[in-house]
Amino acid sequence: MKQKYGKVAVLMGGTSSEREVSLMSGSGVLTALLDRGVDAHPFDPSEKPLSALKSEQFDRVFLILHGPFGEDGTVQGALEVLGIPYTGCGVMASAVGLDKLRTKLLWQAVGLPIPAFELIDAKSDFAAVEKKLGLPLFVKPATEGSSVGVIKVKEAGGLKAAFEEANRFDPLVIAEQFVGGGEYTAAMLGDNVLPMIKIEPATEFYDYEAKYIRDDTVYRCPPDLPAATTEQIVADVKKAFWVIGGKSWGRVDFLMDEAGKHYLLEVNTAPGMTSHSLFPMAARAVGISYEDLVLKVLDTTL
Template sequence: MKIVVLAGGLSTERTVSLVTGSGVCRALRANGYRAILVDMFLGLEEVPADLDTLFDAPDGLCPEAAITVQAPDLEAVKKSRKDQSPSRLGPHVLELCTAADLVFLGLHGQDGEDGRIQATLDLLGVPYTGSGHLGSAIAMDKIASKQMMDAAGIPTPKWRRLEYAAADVDALAAELPMPCVIKTAGGGSSLGVYLPEDRVQLRKALEEVHRYGGKVLAEERIFGRELTVAVLGDRWLPAVETVPAGKEFDYEAKYQKGGAVETCPAQITPEEMERAGELALRVHRALGLEVYSRTDMILDAQGQLWVLEANSLPGMTPTSFVPKEAAAVGISYGELCEEIVRQSYHRKRREY
């Protein structure tokens, strides 16, 4: 089977995506697939006349990617492409996708998790991994997903959509209930998430969050144990508990070695583990997600679980949660990639 692992792109999670894509691509090649990695934004400037030969390229065209402390410089990425068109799809990307039997989506963030590339592949009739365009779009938009969770009776912290101009910041910083979380509605990898401890920090957060997009969410801050639970197919995997080394589980803590202590399975009671797993399944189904997902939640001091958000394309880097949870039940990284391919291919093949 020929597989294009689509990664990179032009979101703030670009680097994370390239590490995910490289890991997946190499695992698939080790499993016998003819897999290559294609950067969705950069594409390939030159391709052979027979695209089929490209699927046998050494090391699957995987770059040497590593996650640094800082988020990627997207302006530099834009300037590096010879084709300076406004298209988010690089040269020959769609040709390569249509030449494949399946596209493994190793994308994160804008254009990857928000349903846009899924809708494009649907129109092309190309099977791909993970959720469809609608479920992806809902999960990526934190406001839409909050509305869906509220409608389904899923416990989630109180929230409010914020629409404001620079002149409104002072009044808003004075009136919002504290403690709260300020976040962009479409971000990921903890980018665009602020945990102000006082109203001075709240004002700064309200000023800075617009760098990540115009839709802003204010959410009641729930204190407790941070859990994340993956769903694979129709079952949940053991929860991971995360304790940041610093104050916050930010971009650096999430991806840098030593940034957080992650315990898998989480040291919670069997009853709490089951409740967390069943809650993740409810979220997965309520948002219309498919094949695999990851739900982040808080277990408070009273034993109540609160869902923060769901991820339709969770990370698959060596330090990511889903591979750790799979390993806890005896599923290796290669087997996990294989299972995602198998479930996605058969599901999509039935649709076309």
């Protein structure tokens, strides 16, 4: 393994609001690589410059940073300049994927189904947006992950306060139609879509707490969906990942309405790999262990 991969840096931590999640993901990845005999080392770019990857003679990077800097094309561009292979999507796909607004605009342009949305700012007619999208609705920062800053607005007149809260995380804020038939995700490994997962949180929605802290979220993998519906979702997920330029691995989240119609929500270009994470759960459903999954992702750098 040491000869196959050389010296591997597990890029984890960073400076985004998802730092703690990245450290949890990175710890799991590092342990898996060490268990499989890979010469792997933790590397936190908040503690030393990326140029140290070159001076410390790393051959490749398992990139498990989450959020801005780690997932927005910035670090990917730096690794391209350094000439160090890395896991996950490239510069463009990473930049687009973290930006929910640009992702939606691209998907909309090629006819993929997405929930209705509005870009809002301090000058918006909040009452008109509430009327147009209906209540409840969701408000979210355009470039945060892990449900950071996401707020469900249930009562008329609540949009302005929700905007102000989300705006603390990002100058771009989206108001989005509520779709209430269930939350799902589909993991992409190379060109393949792994078994989909239906997420049933005990909380109001699949928020940060439900994702990483609570143990009462129910996951159904694979979910009970008609074969024709599953086939169409798989086709749309592949197209959605291709449209942003995705490669290596990623995750596309989507919603279903009560009538069984699906709506693509967002893409994750550096999926979580914690004990609660969805990607390893989908891999297990087809007999891929956590350790084998980590190696399969690392293989994409060869």
